[in-house]
Amino acid sequence: MLPSTSRSLPIVLIRARENIMAPIRKMLADSDITEQQWRVLRVLAEFGPTDASTLADRASLLFPSLTRIAQTMKTKGLITQTADQNDRRRQSIAITPVGQAVIDRHADEAAQIVARYKERLGGEKYEQLLDLLLLLDEG
Amino acid sequence: MLPSTSRSLPIVLIRARENIMAPIRKMLADSDITEQQWRVLRVLAEFGPTDASTLADRASLLFPSLTRIAQTMKTKGLITQTADQNDRRRQSIAITPVGQAVIDRHADEAAQIVARYKERLGGEKYEQLLDLLLLLDEG
DNA sequence: ACACTTTACTTGCGATGTAAAGTAAATTTG
DNA sequence: CAAATTTACTTTACATCGCAAGTAAAGTGT
Numbered sequence: 001m002l003p004s005t006s007r008s009l010p011i012v013l014i015r016a017r018e019n020i021m022a023p024i025r026k027m028l029a030d031s032d033i034t035e036q037q038w039r040v041l042r043v044l045a046e047f048g049p050t051d052a053s054t055l056a057d058r059a060s061l062l063f064p065s066l067t068r069i070a071q072t073m074k075t076k077g078l079i080t081q082t083a084d085q086n087d088r089r090r091q092s093i094a095i096t097p098v099g100q101a102v103i104d105r106h107a108d109e110a111a112q113i114v115a116r117y118k119e120r121l122g123g124e125k126y127e128q129l130l131d132l133l134l135l136l137d138e139g
Numbered sequence: 140m141l142p143s144t145s146r147s148l149p150i151v152l153i154r155a156r157e158n159i160m161a162p163i164r165k166m167l168a169d170s171d172i173t174e175q176q177w178r179v180l181r182v183l184a185e186f187g188p189t190d191a192s193t194l195a196d197r198a199s200l201l202f203p204s205l206t207r208i209a210q211t212m213k214t215k216g217l218i219t220q221t222a223d224q225n226d227r228r229r230q231s232i233a234i235t236p237v238g239q240a241v242i243d244r245h246a247d248e249a250a251q252i253v254a255r256y257k258e259r260l261g262g263e264k265y266e267q268l269l270d271l272l273l274l275l276d277e278g
Numbered sequence: 279a280c281a282c283t284t285t286a287c288t289t290g291c292g293a294t295g296t297a298a299a300g301t302a303a304a305t306t307t308g
Numbered sequence: 309c310a311a312a313t314t315t316a317c318t319t320t321a322c323a324t325c326g327c328a329a330g331t332a333a334a335g336t337g338t
Contacts, residue, residue, distance in 0.1 A: 002246050005181050005197060007269055009253060010159050010174075014199045016275040017152040024149070025296080034296095034323070035149075042144050053286065058144060060153045065324060067288055072323085089286045089333045107141050114148060121274055129271040130146055135260055136155040164326080175294070192316065204294055206318055211293085228303045228316045282336080289330070299320075306313070 023113050031102050032076075036061060036069055038106075041078065044095035045103050051084070052091045078102065162252050170241050171215075175200060175208050177245075180217065183234035184242050190223070191230045217241065 005011055025035050033041075039059040044050060047058065056066040070093060073079045078099035084090035095103075118126045144150055160174055167177050178198040183189060186197065195205040209232060212218045217238035223229035234242075257265045 002181065002242075002250055003253070005178070005185055007273075008181070009256065009269065010156060010163065011178065011199055012269060012272045012276070013152055013156040013159070016272045017149060017156065018199065019275055020149050020152070029297090036324070039144070039150065042141065042147070046144055051286085060150055060157070062324090062326065063287070064289075064326080068324080087286085087334070091287075103141075111141055114142070117148065117275060121271065125271060125274075129268070130148065130151060132260065132264060132268040132271070133148075133151045133155045134146075135264075136158055136256060137151070168327095173293070190316085201295065201297095202317070203296080203319075207294075226304070226316085230317075280338085282338105284333105284335070286333080287331085290328085292325105292327095294325070295323080297321090299318105301318070302316090304313105304315070307311080308309105 020114070020117060024110060027106055027109050027113070031105065033102060034069075036065065037073055037078065038102075040066070040069060040073065040093075041095060041099050041103050044079065044093065045100060049092050049094035052093060055093055073099070159253070159256060163249060166245060166248050166252070170244065172241060173208075175204065176212055176217065177241075179205075179208060179212065179232075180234060180238050180242050183218065183232065184239060188231050188233035191232060194232055212238070 002008075021035055024038070028035060028038050036059070039061070040055065043055060043058045050058070052066060052070070053063070055061075056063050059066070061069065070079065070081060070091075074081055076098075077096055080094050080096055081091050082094070084092055121129065141147075163177070164174050167174060172180075175198070178200070179194065182194060182197045189197070191205060191209070192202070194200075195202050198205070200208065209218065209220060209230075213220055215237075216235055219233050219235055221231050221233070223231055260268065
């Protein structure tokens, strides 16, 4: 039998995500950045220049989405895209100083937003939650 | 400081959801139903006729999305929409036998898909995960 | 070399997400 | 009771999602 929608894992996952992202999206709107563009910047800032496939995977974006998002971000000057010398199919994507500035401008506030949830749950439960979610991402 | 993207709560939430929804979307494609339409049917089957606002809330859909989705579903004969007698702004939305048939046709398989994740985590951890996620949905 | 397959990425399409503006019915206010 | 406000829902606009099909470069086999 199907569980009540109030305890349906997919629905509860959506709600949780929506709650957390709402304030973050609001914050990013100040810089005209979408949450997906933010993820791309975060990954590039953390890992350095990355090829498109790996980037899509790390930013949890579908490939077609990344293609279009990257075009927009390139236009905005947030990233650069350069063809690999050895494999001309492959694109290396890197963050620009402008992109890094966006990260720097919002890093503190973003961290605070997440910290509020960490406090609400308590640090231990928060880590527990992360671990459980990561478990769902392994089969 | 920002956490590594691999332990970023929003990103991990997306990934978890994506993992769970992928097989469900695949299943629903057989009946030409999207995951959002499935949620609407689920809520209507559980709660009976519901006004649009409440329905959007329970199905975790934004209002504009629900408007469009309801139009599509009405055309498909999955739901009916009737104006409230006392308040003509308000729409009461109800599931049809055709819609109920979709639920019946996929209920078992949907339950099995979720059950796989329940087994993977263990029943206790699974409930724990639901509880933690629900905690995020209260501030 | 040549055809075949794989890989990396792009494009197209229909549906949804998100924000903002619009409409119409109900309620409140003066 | 007329004007202002609120509520319930619709429409619009732009970006993204998810799937499927397409393109081009690299690799593989013969």
